[in-house]
Structure formats: C-alpha cells, structure tokens
Amino acid sequence: MPVHQLRQFKLINAYLVEEDDGLTLVDTMLPRSAAPILKAAGGREIKRIALTHAHGDHIGSLDALAEQLPGVEVLISGRDARLLAKDMTLDPGEEKGKLRGGYAGAKTRPTRTVEAGDRIGSLEVVAAPGHTPGHVAFLDTRDRTLYCGDAYSTLGGVATTAKPNPRFPLPALASWHRPTALESARALRALDPARLAPGHGKVVESPASAMDAAIARGAS
Numbered sequence: 001m002p003v004h005q006l007r008q009f010k011l012i013n014a015y016l017v018e019e020d021d022g023l024t025l026v027d028t029m030l031p032r033s034a035a036p037i038l039k040a041a042g043g044r045e046i047k048r049i050a051l052t053h054a055h056g057d058h059i060g061s062l063d064a065l066a067e068q069l070p071g072v073e074v075l076i077s078g079r080d081a082r083l084l085a086k087d088m089t090l091d092p093g094e095e096k097g098k099l100r101g102g103y104a105g106a107k108t109r110p111t112r113t114v115e116a117g118d119r120i121g122s123l124e125v126v127a128a129p130g131h132t133p134g135h136v137a138f139l140d141t142r143d144r145t146l147y148c149g150d151a152y153s154t155l156g157g158v159a160t161t162a163k164p165n166p167r168f169p170l171p172a173l174a175s176w177h178r179p180t181a182l183e184s185a186r187a188l189r190a191l192d193p194a195r196l197a198p199g200h201g202k203v204v205e206s207p208a209s210a211m212d213a214a215i216a217r218g219a220s
C-alpha cells in the first residue's frame with residue numbers, strides 16, 4: 001500500500017488509506033483542511049474518518065468533512081469521544097495526569113466508537129493511551145504501516161510523547177500522562193511496524209531502531 005500523506009503547514013498530517021470500497025481518512029488536521037483533503041481524494045469516496053484522538057489539530061476539519069460527506073462513518077475511541085464532545089471529566093484513576101493541549105470539540109458525533117482489537121476496514125485499532133486517555137493507533141494489517149497519531153512524532157527525529165523532544169516539544173507538552181505514553185510507545189514497538197506514519201513529521205520506513213532509541217530517551 002503506498003502511504004498517502006496529507007500535510008498542513010508542513011507540521012500536521014492526515015492520511016488517506018485505500019480500501020476496496022473507497023478511502024479511510026486518518027485524522028482531519030486543523031480547520032480549513034476539508035477542501036484540500038477532498039481534492040487529494042481525487043473523486044474517490046471517503047467512506048470512513050478514523051480519529052487517533054480528540055486534539056484540535058486532528059479533529060479540526062471533522063465537522064466540515066462530515067457536512068460534505070453524507071453517510072461517512074466517523075470512528076474514535078469511546079474514551080476520546082467524550083473529549084470530542086468537550087466532556088472534560090476524568091475517569092477514576094485518570095487524575096494521575098492532567099488533560100493538556102487543545103480540545104476544540106466538534107459537533108459531529110461518532111457513528112461508532114472503537115476499542116483495541118476492532119477493525120476499520122484493513123486497519124486494526126491498537127490502544128495507545130498516554131498522549132490522551134483514549135488515544136489509539138491504527139495498524140494496517142496488509143503491510144504493517146502503523147498510523148500512530150501522536151504516540152510517536154518524527155518531526156525533529158523519532159520521539160515518544162514521554163519526554164519533550166527539544167526540537168519539537170509540543171506533543172509531549174500536550175500529553176495527559178507521560179508514563180502511560182511510554183508504556184504505549186513500547187507496546188507499539190512490539191508490533192514491529194514496517195513503517196511509522198505519525199501525526200507530525202515524515203513517514204519513517206523500518207522504524208524499529210529509531211523507536212528503540214526514542215523509548216530509551218523517553219525512559220531516561
């Protein structure tokens with residue numbers, strides 16, 4: 001599967017994933033991305049929008065897209081669905097961290113919430129909490145591309161959100177609970193992805209050693 005990355009301000013990514021019946025859009029970038037995303041789809045139908053988490057730079061164009069794509073499926077974890085609806089209450093045990101980063105909210109509600117192990121077309125939902133309480137990643141079961149959202153960023157080098165990368169500290173600074181993010185980074189590494197397709201930064205091929213180094217830095 002060729003990875004089709006869309007970028008906004010060279011900083012924020014979304015992805016179009018090919019399926020037999022159309023496209024799955026992973027994340028929606030900031031507002032005003034709907035037109036470029038639809039243009040990139042090139043007339044192919046976007047059947048599903050899969051969201052890694054509820055931060056504003058990933059859900060920003062959700063409402064505009066949902067309006068222009070009647071019948072589109074909208075998928076997010078049950079936990080981050082509450083953040084998408086601007087319900088900022090914490091569950092028992094979540095007080096160990098603090099909700100950080102921009103939760104812009106959206107009026108669009110998910111058509112289905114997803115949990116680890118669920119399938120979205122060829123993508124398998126993988127739990128990756130820490131950056132947000134309900135953050136998920138999507139593993140393409142055909143070629144092991146890992147759409148990792150903000151569990152890793154590759155801008156300024158591959159990094160976890162367990163510790164601020166001096167060259168791009170934002171994902172770590174916007175994270176709910178860094179020790180949990182580190183555990184998730186390890187769990188994603190254990191999947192042995194063929195490539196890492198993050199929310200911020202370029203797609204990295206054969207990322208194993210870079211992920212190991214990022215985990216080691218995050219744990220230090």
Ligand SMILES: [Zn+2]
Nearest residue numbers: 055131150174
């Ligand atoms: Zn984020």
